[in-house]
Amino acid sequence: xxxxxxxxxxxxxxxxxxxxxxxxxxxxxxxxxxxxxxxxxxxxxxxxxxxxxxxxxxxxxxxxxxxxxxxxxxxxxxxxxxxxxxxxxxxxxxxxxxxxxxxxxxxxxxxxxxxxxxxxxxxxxxxxxxxxxxxxxxxxxxxxxxxxxxxxxxxxxxxxxxxxxxxxxxxxxxxxxxxxxxxxxxxxxxxx
Numbered sequence: 122x123x124x125x126x127x128x129x130x131x132x133x134x135x136x137x138x139x140x141x142x143x144x145x146x147x148x149x150x151x152x153x154x155x156x157x158x159x160x161x162x163x164x165x166x167x168x169x170x171x172x173x174x175x176x177x178x179x180x181x182x183x184x185x186x187x188x189x190x191x192x193x194x195x196x197x198x199x200x201x202x203x204x205x206x207x208x209x210x211x212x213x214x215x216x217x218x219x220x221x222x223x224x225x226x227x228x229x230x231x232x233x234x235x236x237x238x239x240x241x242x243x244x245x246x247x248x249x250x251x252x253x254x255x256x257x258x259x260x261x262x263x264x265x266x267x268x269x270x271x272x273x274x275x276x277x278x279x280x281x282x283x284x285x286x287x288x289x290x291x292x293x294x295x296x297x298x299x300x301x302x303x304x305x306x307x308x309x310x311x312x313x
Contacts, residue, residue, distance in 0.1 A: 122149075124159045128218045129206050132236070133160060135192075135229040148227045150194060151252065161231050163190045165252035173242045173249070178267055178281035180239015181205055181274075181290070185261040188234030190254035198247030199223035200240040201277050205265065205293075208235035209300045215293060217274050224248070237265050241276050264290035 125134040135156075140147045151165075173179065180203065183189070193202060205217045221243070222228055232238050240249065264286055267274065271293045 122155065122159070127220070129204065129213050129216060129236070130211065131233040132204060132218060133231040134220055135159065135161075135231060137227055137229065139227055150227070150229070150250075151192065156192075161192065163233075163254045165190075165192065165254055167253045167256050169251050169253060169257075171249045173247055174282065175242050175245050176278050176280070176282050178239065178241045178276065178278065178283055178287065180287065181237035181265045181267055182239060183207060183237045183263050183265075184255065184258060185263050187255050190234050191232040191238060191251045192229055193222065193232065193238070193240075193249065193251040194227060194229040195222040195224050196227075196248045196250055197224040198242065198244035200242055200244075200247050200249060202230055202240045203238070203274055203276075204230070204232050205237040205272060205274070206235065207237050207265070207296065207300070209297070211235070215272065215297065217272055219274070222249075239267055241278055241281060243277060263296075265296050266290045266292050269293040 122138055123136040125136065127134055137148050137150065200222050201219055202222050203217055203219045206213045206215065208214060220230055222230060267276065267287060269292050
C-alpha cells in the first residue's frame with residue numbers, strides 16, 4: 122500500500138493495492154502491523170457502516186471526549202469526504218481538506234482525533250465503512266454546521282439531504298469560542 126500525507130497535519134490518504142482478475146477483485150482493507158508502520162498507530166474498537174443516497178450529506182461530526190480517530194473507506198459508490206481541523210492549538214485550526222473516496226480505488230482516509238468529519242454522496246448510493254478508536258457515545262456526540270461560512274467548505278451539492286441534527290449544528294465560531302475558553306481555563310488541548 123501507499124500513503125500520502127494531506128495538507129492538514131495527521132491526515133493520511135491510504136492507497137491499498139487492489140488485485141483484479143476475471144473473477145473480480147480483492148483488497149486488504151486493514152492489517153494492524155502494516156498500518157502502524159505507515160503511521161496509523163491506534164487501536165480500533167468499533168466498525169461502522171452507513172448506506173446513503175445521492176446528495177446525502179453527513180457531518181461535520183466529532184466525539185468530544187475522548188475523541189475518535191477514524192479510518193474511512195467506501196465499498197460501493199463514491200463520496201466527497203471532508204475533514205476540518207478543530208484542534209485549538211493547531212496552526213491549521215479551522216482549515217479543511219477533502220478527498221473523493223470510491224468503491225473502485227478503495228482508498229482510505231485516516232482521520233486522527235481532533236478533526237470534525239463529514240461526507241456528501243456523489244453516486245446514486247454509497248456504502249461507507251469506517252473503523253473508530255473509541256466506541257460511539259451519544260453524550261459526547263457533537264456537530265459543526267456543514268455550511269458554516271467561516272469554514273467555506275466547497276460541497277458538491279447546493280441542496281443536500283440532511284438529518285435534523287446536521288441542519289441545526291452549531292457554528293464553527295461557537296465551537297471555537299468554547300474550545301478557546303476551555304483551553305485557557307484548563308490548559309487542555311483536547312477539543313470540547
